[in-house]
Amino acid sequence: MTDREFTVFLVDDDESVLKAITRLLRARGHRVQSFTSPSEFLSNHDPSIAGCAILDVAMPGLDGLALQQALGASGSCRPVIFLTGRGDIPTTVRAMRAGAVDFLTKPVSDTDLLMAIAQAERRDSEARAAQAGLSSLNTRLALLTPREREVMQHVVAGRLNKQIASVLGTAEKTIKVHRGRVMAKLGVRSVADLVRLAERAGISGEA
Template sequence: MAAIPKPSQDNEATVFVIDDDAGVRASLQTLLRSVGLRVNTFGSTDEFLAGRMPDAPSCIVLDVRLPGVSGLDFQAKLIQSSIQIPVIFITGHGDIPMTVRAMKAGAVEFLPKPFRDQDLLDAVQVGLDRDRVRRENDRATANLMSAYQTLTAREQQVMALVTSGLMNKQVAADIGVSEVTVKVHRGNVMHKMGAKSFADLVRMADTLGIRQTKP
């Protein structure tokens, strides 16, 4: 399993370039910096894993052929370790099977050398945008989970049941309380979760994966 790089407090979007060719690293660094992007370069995947990651949107420009672990194998290790950094592959020795494998695993782009500077810049922008959206979604989910954890055990139970489509009367019969009590719990759930409507609460339950299906 790949070791997760330690986070830093820096929040500037960053492009990581991993290539064993110093000339390529320098060229890509110059190109990316020319459009105002922050760039960190590494000669191997081990160097990257030993570094610190900014707590900000990022992506990796990764050479397919590297000493030791190949770029494709490194991509697989990142996925196995739940490191969800978008990857843009570059290679001077690519083929269709490589491309298919990389794209199926979620790569942003697979660029054969020599590639147009603009093609790389476009792919990097897509990667950073993708990571920005993922991070926003992760924060939203974390906030939802924090709100959910403020619910009592009974309120969590009621939320799961009402968002599964059961009427208050059915929920009351299912958990052995009065319908009035269910209404009180339901109101507390709406308030604590910050739900603006019942449809909003259902979306929250879907995001948290807590909706129940009656057998």
């Protein structure tokens, strides 16, 4: 399993650490991209590539935790593993709370690092799968016209065509048409499926 599409992004200001870890990971068949500064990493970072980040905690400029925040803020759910020489417990707590996969101390054992990476890979692939599902859903949802979306919300809320019609001030027949189009565009055949789909997309069904 040395050739899956998974890249380890290594960020550490100590080049010797970078080199050593890169060698270790490459030997295990991992792709590695290393950066000596947080900003360099952030500005060259492509969240669409599957992978995880291994961050040093103490770095000039942005420290590891701040970098983790920045990653999260930029919409990336890239799994983060911390690696630190002088770690303390409060920092560990903050990192883990912020969703870090692991918090390792230098010198790190190969097995610890590899296990953390394996864990990160699992997380990443799960997050990507969820993300993919959600985005394909939103794509289909985007095909709906505003009116259709409006009707859909009412349908999902469990209202009858007649009620929807009176709320929207149109004829019941019109609602039927919109409703049919919604089902067709979203590729569902039952209201039950429509409801589940709406739930996943976070559609409340408005008052």
